Amino acid sequence: MESARSGQNRVGTGDLLKSASSRYLVESVLGQGTYGTVVKCTNVADNKTVAIKMMRDRGCFARQARAEVEALLRLQLLDSDQSNLVEWYGAFTCNQHVCLEFEHLDKSLLDFMKDRSYQPLLLKEIRPIVKQVANALDYLKAAGIIHADIKLENIMLVNHAKEPYRLKVIDLGLAHEASGAAQGACIQSLPFRSLEILLGLPYTEATDMWSLGCVAASLYLGCFLYPGMTEYDMMRYIVETQGHPSDTLLTPGLKTGSFFQYDGNSKNRIWKLKCTVLF
Structure with a gap:
């Protein structure tokens, strides 16, 4: 559900996010900023905990999301542990949002x-x-x-x-x-x-x-x-x-x-x- 005032996705605990191949149960909201919301999720298929960054798929927010994906693609072959950069698993769209899936950190x-x-x-x-x-x-x-x-x-x-x-x-x-x-x-x-x-x-x-x-x-x-x-x-x-x-x-x-x-x-x-x- 979106806020009429901000247009941001009001994602909450218990919501389900779906990609083409996976489903993610939202456990909690980790943070919210100008360009999106980060939620802690459990992958229903393997019970793995991940962090998903959600950004609206329109206007400047969509452009920001595309720019971030481009940067992540350039770094995708790096070893996350050796480079001290967060590991990125991929991207999908859900409920008119671009969703970026990352490893969950502390x-x-x-x-x-x-x-x-x-x-x-x-x-x-x-x-x-x-x-x-x-x-x-x-x-x-x-x-x-x-x-x-x-x-x-x-x-x-x-x-x-x-x-x-x-x-x-x-x-x-x-x-x-x-x-x-x-x-x-x-x-x-x-x-x-x-x-x-x-x-x-x-x-x-x-x-x-x-x-x-x-x-x-x-x-x-x-x-x-x-x-x-x-x-x-x-x-x-x-x-x-x-x-x-x-x-x-x-x-x-x-x-x-x-x-x-x-x-x-x-x-x-x-x-x-x-x-x-x-x-």
């Missing part, structure tokens, strides 16, 4: 931190996390793909009770080819958004590494490194902690003028960060 790093009341992790705990995500990004880079949304929610513990801190990267909803990276694109969740994306500069796979650095800092601090509510907040935090970006970096940015004021008469620096009032 919990996200965000939920893990919530469960421990955001108590910071030790360096010996953070180190294997960073290593595994970096490994996943290395595989993505080799495939020519930018993830574009590395954040705590998209890093999943596989089975923390049995294999502490073993994890996989999920959600290729914003992933795209590095060769097609469009200058000025709005990608990445705000607390993990890199300087080149904020400024509207050309970007590469390195933008994912910025996000990983922010993830590592969040785990160490128990809070976001840059807790900005707006892009200006983010830029202000970055300038305060890392210094003023050089003019050679700022001048070609498509969005530099949103944060910095141009002063062509200045002898030292032609771009100056706008004060809060001006912004």
Whole structure:
């Protein structure tokens, strides 16, 4: 049943999803976002637990689903365990939704931190996390793909009770080819958004590494490194902690003028960060 207000599928416990070859009993709703709903399901045929991401098969949602499937197809031959990328089983349509079937994982790093009341992790705990995500990004880079949304929610513990801190990267909803990276694109969740994306500069796979650095800092601090509510907040935090970006970096940015004021008469620096009032 769809909500008249949002058009999203109101899938719930006990509902049945059907593909051409399988039936899936919905056990619970794991999460809901802008582009879809993720549900925990049991494959009726073999009793296997899976996670199914459901996206509406129309408009921008259908385009997003097709883009994610294209990225998943490029990675399909990779060993999921070696690459630290979530294993994808396939796609089907059901009730006017594109459904992507994945292995079921334990919990996200965000939920893990919530469960421990955001108590910071030790360096010996953070180190294997960073290593595994970096490994996943290395595989993505080799495939020519930018993830574009590395954040705590998209890093999943596989089975923390049995294999502490073993994890996989999920959600290729914003992933795209590095060769097609469009200058000025709005990608990445705000607390993990890199300087080149904020400024509207050309970007590469390195933008994912910025996000990983922010993830590592969040785990160490128990809070976001840059807790900005707006892009200006983010830029202000970055300038305060890392210094003023050089003019050679700022001048070609498509969005530099949103944060910095141009002063062509200045002898030292032609771009100056706008004060809060001006912004």
